[in-house]
Amino acid sequence: MVSEQLSYGNNPDVKTILILAANPTSTSSLRLDEEVREIDEGLRRANKREEFKLEQKWAVRSRDFYRAMLDCQPQIVHFSGHGAGQDGIVLDDETGQPALICADALGSMFKLFATKGVECVLLNACYSEVQAKAISQHVNYVIGMNQAVGDKAAIAFSVAFYDALAAGQQVEFAYELGCSILIKYLEQQTPVLFKKEQISIIPSQPEIDIIPPNPYQGLAAFGEEDAAFFFGRETFVNGLVEAVKKQPYSKTAHSLIKHTKRSGV
Structure with a gap:
């Protein structure tokens, strides 16, 4: 279900943050509700709160993942849950059991949604670096975790990240702030920021007239x-x-x- 939204009026520049959460019953319990509540409170108290609205989707299955993005048309997508390294991130299946979605599937999905306005993705899940890298081929900013991340550290990073965005800071600043908060948990190296590679167009070089050597030797002898x-x-x-x-x-x-x-x- 979708949570209560922030009051944002008719501002066309509002950015939608879509939180997709999954914690299948057979996996270790995560404090996802606390994470979402803290993010929500931070957005509500921020100077730029009117520029953001928050949407939530819980117990996310594979089809819920893309349905929520179709419905909400977010600029920022936040996944909270478990990661399984090369195998993917962990979603729910129809029975509440773990279901994996791999890097290739995520990359293909975000290739489409990047054209619909997705600018930033945060995978707040253990060992999600592989998936973040795949998504970053299409989305401007993607954050993943290069190892296991503690529950408290994951919450602290995401809250600081969105506090910075809601204060009008750029993604790079928000990322650095989140990492600095993780120093107390000794996990400041865990989040990894990927930026989509920009193809630089090398300007054509102006044609240069090549001056041939002077055939006149003056007083010098020909050799x-x-x-x-x-x-x-x-x-x-x-x-x-x-x-x-x-x-x-x-x-x-x-x-x-x-x-x-x-x-x-």
């Missing part, structure tokens, strides 16, 4: 390495070779001098 620049005198050289073959050297030289003066070569 073998300058062969590519030494061209255009083949006709003169070939004529000189033929002239040397046909005439004595002295006549050839005299003719060459006259030709040079006339042609300006």
